[in-house]
Amino acid sequence: MKKLALGLMLLLLFTGLVAADEGGGEKEGEAELGGLAAFGVGLVFVGVAYYSLTKRGLIIEHRRGSPGIVMRPERAYITVFGPVYPMTIHHSLTVVGTLLALAHFVTCTDYSTLGGKAGLGMAIVLVLMNISGFYGRYVHVKIEMAARKKQSERLKRFAVLLRRWKLFHIALAVLFLILLGIHLAVVGD
Ligand code: HEM
Ligand code: HEM
Incomplete structure (x- = not known):
């Protein structure tokens, strides 16, 4: 029931954004749905920030449990309880955000x-980032399996691969930011 309500809310939000965007009166041949792209890019940012902050316990930490938020005056200031891992949040928001931008x-x-x-x-x-993201998750699973089975050689090999992969994934994110900066600077004119 909760899932249905959430789905309905997202659908309403989506329809509202499309309607608002179409009211913008773009000229023939020009890109539309800029508002939707901004929302999508916003989701990507939230997905990245949430993972990045919770991974380091900066400002916000994430614990498994029934949904809830606890705030306190000392670090980590916000504790979010949720039924999924921060990586699942990263993965879901970046995929949905990418689809909206596309x-x-x-x-x-x-x-x-x-x-x-x-x-x-x-x-x-964006497409490369999503593909690379799934590959990174695959490497993570391989590392966990090797650690569980105490296969130290395999573990070392996959750890090196993960380090290289992470560099690639983050480099793509930086490239995306640069392109977004250029895009927003010129399309506003
Ligand atoms: C914050 C997010 C974004 C905003 C607010 C935005 C907004 C806009 C606007 C206002 C235009 C100009 C439309 C026109 O001239 O009628 C445009 C064009 C365009 N956008 Fe975006 N955009 C965003 C993100 C993206 C992303 C992520 C992509 C690619 C996945 C993209 C691809 C394009 C393309 C290919 C054009 C056509 C360029 C042109 O008409 O000169 N945009 N965008
Ligand atoms: C537009 C899409 C995406 C962007 C901009 C993005 C960006 C990032 C960034 C900046 C990090 C580094 C976070 C940090 O360590 O502080 C990261 C980590 C990661 N991302 Fe993505 N990502 C995207 C899509 C995805 C997708 C779709 C997946 C999975 C299916 C994914 C899987 C991962 C994994 C596994 C890590 C963690 C690496 C680790 O900490 O070991 N990413 N991502």
Whole structure:
């Protein structure tokens, strides 16, 4: 029942955003659904920030349990209880955010402008990030299995692979930020 209500709320939000966006009166041939893309990019940011902060116990920590929030005046200031891991939140929000941004991307018919090129670059980076994310999760599982079975050689090999993978995943995120900066600086004109 709770899931149904949440689904309905998201659908309403989505429909509202599309309607608001279509009211914007864009000219023929230009990208639409910019508001939806902004919402999608917002979800990606929240997904990254939540994982990053909870992983380091900075400001916010995440514990498994029935949903709830506890605040206190000392570190970590906010404790969020939830039925899923922060990685699942990272994974879900970044995938949904990417889909929303891609809905805006496919409405574009001209990729020759600087904004268009940055947009095309972001679309490619987003798809690569999602693929790389799933690969990273696979490596994580392999590491956990090797640790459980006490296979130290395999563990070492996968740990090196994870370090390299993480560098790649984070480098893509930085590239995305740069392209987003260029995109927002030029499409606003
Ligand atoms: C904060 C997020 C974003 C906002 C607010 C935004 C907004 C806009 C706006 C206002 C335009 C210009 C539309 C026009 O000239 O009529 C545009 C164009 C475009 N956007 Fe975005 N966008 C965002 C993110 C993205 C992302 C993530 C992608 C790629 C996945 C993307 C791809 C494109 C493309 C390809 C164009 C066409 C360029 C052009 O018409 O010159 N945008 N965007
Ligand atoms: C637009 C999409 C994405 C962006 C911008 C993004 C960005 C990031 C960033 C910046 C980190 C480093 C966080 C930190 O250590 O502070 C990270 C970690 C990670 N991401 Fe993503 N990510 C995206 C999509 C995904 C997806 C779809 C998955 C999984 C299916 C995923 C899996 C991971 C994993 C496993 C790590 C953790 C690495 C570790 O701590 O060992 N990512 N991501």
